[in-house]
Amino acid sequence: MKSIYLLTTLLFLLNLDSFSQSAQTDINRINALNESAYKARLTNPDLSYKNSNEALILSKKNNYVKGIAESYRIRGISKYYQNQSDSAIQNYLTSINYFKQLKDQAGEAKVLNNIGTLYRDVDYDKALEFYNKSLEIAEKLEITDLTTGLNLNIGVIYQKKKEFKKALISFNKSYVQFQKQKNSTGLALSLQNMSVVYKYLNQLDTAEAFAKEAIVIAKENDLKYVVAGTNLTLSYVYISKGKYDEAARSINEGVSYAKEIKDKRLEYDFLYNSYTLENYRKNYQKALGYLQQIYRQDSLVYKNIVSDRISLQQEQFNQLQKQRENELTIQKQKTNQVIFWSAVVVSGLLFVVILLLVGNVNKKAKTNKELTRLNHEISLQKENLDRINHNLEDIIDERTKDLRIKNHKLSQYSSHLSHQIRGPVSTIKGLVNLQKEDLIEKEEFVQQLDKCIVDIDNKILNINEMLHNPQLLGFKDEEDEA
Known part of the structure; x- marks a missing residue:
């Protein structure tokens, strides 16, 4: 009997050791997938999502909670660079729930x-709120690389708010820290953002120098997102300096x-720079074509929709999270009951079974009451979700x-x-x-020919004036819409 017991124990320990080795191998695989996914965020967002999703599946299989949290976080980052804000916020909120x-x-x-980065383009104050919360924790825990990245991000917000002095202080601080860390990606991003600030300050030579240096580092590290964004700034600098051929090359x-990298927002920004370039070149027909495409995309409406949808999506997610927690509570209670009864049957202790049965009657009554309350809460939460979805549809319509x-x-x-130009042309013919x-x-x-030419010249000047004044087209500017 003792021999059988020892043999059983030995086999159990061998199986446990084999299971532990397999689990550790999976954890190493999960960490490697998440690391590669994070590195690919600026070069290939699709690959970033693929690797982080594979890490998430493997993490759930092994019940590796830290891997689950990190996988959701990186999935959110990849969705941000794919311009899918709704999906990004869902992944971020799920991730932060696991980390908590x-x-x-x-x-x-x-x-x-x-x-904070998700709100960066639609709500500067909201973005600063999240960045400062993150910075407080990072400084307390002395997380150097995160602190450096936050200085860069906070600088971006100050730049967008036209507080250029504060922006340069943050960018210079992050640049020095990235140099110490030998972080090429951070250096490229710092240089890119400094070039934007100097562009706004009209220090075009400095802006050009920083932009060129950023592009060199970005190309060496295959940072396609940085190369695209920096060329946007560089093309504007070249236009301002009258270097139209260089501007065209930067735009292309x-x-x-x-x-x-499938970034529609950057494509839209380059469309506007193309319009500006052709207008400076006095290629008014091409400029008008670009202007038509710009108004067709209507970036202001796009930003408003993104801002509204992020807020609604966050509220919707919170409601769903509560619903999931309630459902999880119900499931845990049912699971606990199954485990409890199984343990009673295996133990074979009749007296213990009788005592537990008596106690279980009282527990069942409490459980049923709790189930009734939870079901009522779930019904209310579903009604709230329906109302939120209806409001979202109204906004989009x-x-x-x-x-x-x-x-x-x-x-x-x-x-x-077309009618205005056709008249004098017909007269000339x-x-x-x-x-x-x-x-x-x-x-x-x-004499008549001279009049027609003067008429055409006046109409061209009128066209140019209207191209630079959207109100003459019948559109309201951003302040009127507000």
């Missing part, structure tokens, strides 16, 4: 930083990188209707321009035919 369960403040600080290179009206007005304006038939005196012909 683990009481992992370092992980929580990273997610707060990521959420930037657009190719933006398309490669309103923005879509506004965009149709703007496109209709732009079409009417194009028809008006008539004068030429009269001259060919010798039906008009040469002096009168020259």
Whole structure:
């Protein structure tokens, strides 16, 4: 009997050791996948999502909670670079929930930083709120690399708020720290953002130098997102300096990188720079074509929709999270009951079984009462979700209707321009035919021709003025809409 017991124990320990080795191998694989996914965020967001999703599946299989939290975080980052804000916020909130369960403040600080970046383009104050929360934790835990990245991100917000002195202080601080850490990605991003600030300060030579240096580092490290974004700044600098051929090359290179990383927002920004370039070159027909595409995309409406949808999505997620927690409580209670009864049967202790059965009657009554309360809460939460979804649909319908009206007005304006130019051109053609038939005196012909040319010149000046004044097209500016 003792021999059988010893043999059983030995086999159990061998199996346990084999299981532990397998689990450790999976954990190493999970960490490697998440690390490669994070590195790919600026070069290949699709690959970043693929690797982090594979890490998430493996983490759930092994019940590796830290791996689950980190996988959700990096999935959110990849969705941000794919311009899918709704999916990004869902992943971030799920991630921070797991880090809170683990009481992992370092992980929580990273997610707060990521959420701040998500708000960076739509709500500067909200972004600063999340960045400062993250910075407080990072400085307390002395997480150097996160602190450095937060200085860079905070500088971006100050730059967007036109507080350029504060922005340069943050960027210079992050640049020095990235140099110490030998972080090429951080250096490229710092240089890129400093070039943007000096562009706004109209220090074009300095802006050009920083942008070129950023592009060199970015290309060496295959940072396609940085190359695209920096070319946007560089093209504007070249336009301002009158270097139109260099500007065109920067725009073409930037657009190719933006398309490669599938960044529609960057493509839109390059579209505006293309319009500015052709307008400076006095290629008004091309400029008008770019302007039509710009109004078709309507970036202001896009930003408003993203801001509204992020807020609604966050509220919706919180409601769903409560619902999941309630459902999880119910499931845990059912699971505990199954485990409890199984243990009673295995033990074979009749007296213990009787005592537990008596206690279970009282527990069942409490459980049923709790189930009734939880089901009622779930019903209320579902009603709230329906109302939120309805509000979201109304917002999208309103923005879509506004965009149709703007496109209709732009079409009417194009028809008006065509009619205005066609009149004097038709008159010139008539004068030429009269001259060919010798039906008009040469002096009168020259006089009438001069009038037509003056008329055309005035209309071209009028077109140029209207291209630079959207209100003349019938569109309201951003302050009027507010």
